[in-house]
Amino acid sequence: MSGRNGKAVSGGSKRSGGKKLGGTGGQRRNARDTGSNGGTGDRSRRNAGSGESPRAIAGVPVIVGQLVTCEIIGLTHDGDGVGRVDGYTLFIRDALPGEKVQAEVVSIGKSFGKARMTELLQGGSDSGSVGRVKPPCPIYDSCGGCQLQHLSYSEQLRWKRQHVVDNLARIGKLAVAGEVGSGAAASKAATEGQQTVIVHPTIGMNAPWRYRNKAQVPIGFGEGGLIGGFYEQGSNDIVEMDACLIQQEENEETVRAVKEAARMLDIGAYNRATGRGLLRHVVVRHARTTGQRMVVLVTNGRDIPHAQEFAALIREKVPGVVSICQNVQTAATPVVFGEETRVLWGEDVIYDEIDGIQFAISPRSFFQVNPEQTVRLYGKAVEYAALTGNETVMDAYCGAGTISLFLAKHADKVYGVEIVPEAIEDAKRNARLNGIHNAEFEVGPAEAIMPRWKDDGIVPDVIVVDPPRKGCDPSLIDTMLELRPSRIVYVSCNPSTLARDLRLLEDGGYKTVEVQPVDMFPHTGHVECVVSLNQILN
Numbered sequence: 067m068s069g070r071n072g073k074a075v076s077g078g079s080k081r082s083g084g085k086k087l088g089g090t091g092g093q094r095r096n097a098r099d100t101g102s103n104g105g106t107g108d109r110s111r112r113n114a115g116s117g118e119s120p121r122a123i124a125g126v127p128v129i130v131g132q133l134v135t136c137e138i139i140g141l142t143h144d145g146d147g148v149g150r151v152d153g154y155t156l157f158i159r160d161a162l163p164g165e166k167v168q169a170e171v172v173s174i175g176k177s178f179g180k181a182r183m184t185e186l187l188q189g190g191s192d193s194g195s196v197g198r199v200k201p202p203c204p205i206y207d208s209c210g211g212c213q214l215q216h217l218s219y220s221e222q223l224r225w226k227r228q229h230v231v232d233n234l235a236r237i238g239k240l241a242v243a244g245e246v247g248s249g250a251a252a253s254k255a256a257t258e259g260q261q262t263v264i265v266h267p268t269i270g271m272n273a274p275w276r277y278r279n280k281a282q283v284p285i286g287f288g289e290g291g292l293i294g295g296f297y298e299q300g301s302n303d304i305v306e307m308d309a310c311l312i313q314q315e316e317n318e319e320t321v322r323a324v325k326e327a328a329r330m331l332d333i334g335a336y337n338r339a340t341g342r343g344l345l346r347h348v349v350v351r352h353a354r355t356t357g358q359r360m361v362v363l364v365t366n367g368r369d370i371p372h373a374q375e376f377a378a379l380i381r382e383k384v385p386g387v388v389s390i391c392q393n394v395q396t397a398a399t400p401v402v403f404g405e406e407t408r409v410l411w412g413e414d415v416i417y418d419e420i421d422g423i424q425f426a427i428s429p430r431s432f433f434q435v436n437p438e439q440t441v442r443l444y445g446k447a448v449e450y451a452a453l454t455g456n457e458t459v460m461d462a463y464c465g466a467g468t469i470s471l472f473l474a475k476h477a478d479k480v481y482g483v484e485i486v487p488e489a490i491e492d493a494k495r496n497a498r499l500n501g502i503h504n505a506e507f508e509v510g511p512a513e514a515i516m517p518r519w520k521d522d523g524i525v526p527d528v529i530v531v532d533p534p535r536k537g538c539d540p541s542l543i544d545t546m547l548e549l550r551p552s553r554i555v556y557v558s559c560n561p562s563t564l565a566r567d568l569r570l571l572e573d574g575g576y577k578t579v580e581v582q583p584v585d586m587f588p589h590t591g592h593v594e595c596v597v598s599l600n601q602i603l604n
């Protein structure tokens with residue numbers, strides 16, 4: 067067998083050596099809360115061997131268990147290599163473009179199947195052709211948090227841009243300037259006098275490790291009692307883990323301390339199979355600019371035995387903790403947070419700073435997880451908004467008002483809308499904190515609030531949208547087209563829904579001008595984009 071470094075290894079994929087526990091009903095990460103969050107891997111993308119697939123299907127040229135030889139011609143958004151056997155598509159874990167591999171088929175469907183690489187036959191690090199590198203993380207083979215550690219960082223950045231380009235061309239039917247892949251579309255566009263879209267190289271990090279300021283760790287129990295770490299690939303089992311190379315070290319330290327304190331007080335771990343047990347997740351945040359740390363204990367019920375002792379032990383072990391909160395989640399759901407949150411000890415928020423603006427962050431507020439790249443992302447959004455100080459701006463999906471407050475410094479007035487009430491409370495608090503008086507925030511679905519703003523006679527010069535992975539609600543796009551701002555800035559964490567929405571906006575009279583991919587989540591398959599669109603004047 068071959069590990070993700072392409073070297074042959076005996077037996078199945080390497081295991082961390084951590085303790086395993088039973089458990090079902092795996093968790094999914096929140097929209098755009100991607101990358102390793104202390105080890106909550108997205109199980110959906112790695113369930114190739116789930117055993118639900120039939121062994122053979124009429125008309126499919128491979129069967130489950132068969133060893134095949136393939137050339138890898140592409141990479142999926144999940145970081146799997148794409149190969150073809152007699153015209154049938156296989157997504158092959160760990161294989162990279164340009165490589166020839168042997169793989170074992172693990173599941174099949176009518177139009178594609180999944181396979182696991184068993185041997186690297188050609189290409190790879192020896193030839194240097196595809197940028198294969200040895201993943202530095204010792205648990206990369208079993209953890210689901212990262213997908214691209216086996217690809218060199220420069221190749222990751224190149225691939226992410228290409229992934230964006232491919233989506234814009236295939237789903238958005240956009241002509242991308244200077245693209246080999248979309249050359250036909252680009253030259254057709256040029257012939258018709260149509261402007262092409264510029265997709266810039268991905269903005270990467272200088273040192274792309276230890277960047278995450280938030281860890282979201284599932285808790286379960288193993289032979290030795292309570293454990294917390296990550297979901298093992300292809301299963302809902304939790305593996306104990308104390309170190310993650312994309313996590314800030316402060317978060318590792320806090321999670322370790324919480325687990326130790328819970329063990330000392332015999333706090334029960336949640337069992338996903340039975341729905342019993344108390345502690346479901348430990349969520350920790352670290353604000354690098356202030357050093358403040360927050361702990362959120364997500365529990366299956368309101369009562370925590372020895373709650374104050376628990377909080378005291380955590381504080382004793384980690385002096386930087388200024389906020390210990392409890393969130394109650396009793397539903398049998400993969401959603402991490404429930405609706406009820408309360409402070410067990412200390413503050414209800416921690417404070418962080420981005421480019422001179424201070425932010426209060428509460429347990430459930432969305433806050434970008436990569437602070438270094440956030441400055442670059444928001445900087446691009448402000449640049450594309452091209453504000454002179456006289457504009458009215460609407461910021462849809464505004465979270466805790468982060469982008470809104472950056473915009474407010476350059477605009478006449480900013481209106482922000484967001485669906486999570488606590489985030490809007492944070493946004494208002496953040497405006498006050500920074501002495502910003504020209505930003506107003508409203509809680510509710512953007513698709514309901516923005517039509518009301520329109521009816522109230524608010525006329526935006528610029529609209530900024532930063533939706534979750536599913537993209538904009540179609541009715542919000544309609545409202546944007548009715549509001550007809552001069553410019554739209556679209557911040558997206560999902561190139562496919564971005565491309566879909568850009569097509570709708572183009573059909574409604576806007577032109578996509580520039581796209582800037584930003585690597586917010588190094589070593590994962592995710593890429594963020596900031597896009598500038600201009601209204602086409604008739």
Ligand SMILES: C[S@@+](CC[C@H](N)C(=O)[O-])C[C@H]1O[C@@H](n2cnc3c(N)ncnc32)[C@H](O)[C@@H]1O
Nearest residue numbers: 432463464465468484485486511512532533534
């Ligand atoms: C990708 S985050 C962006 C947050 C913010 N712009 C930032 O950079 O921190 C998307 C936000 O949209 C919010 N959201 C999801 N659905 C929404 C809806 N229908 N209307 C308004 N906000 C929504 C989420 O709660 C989340 O805060």
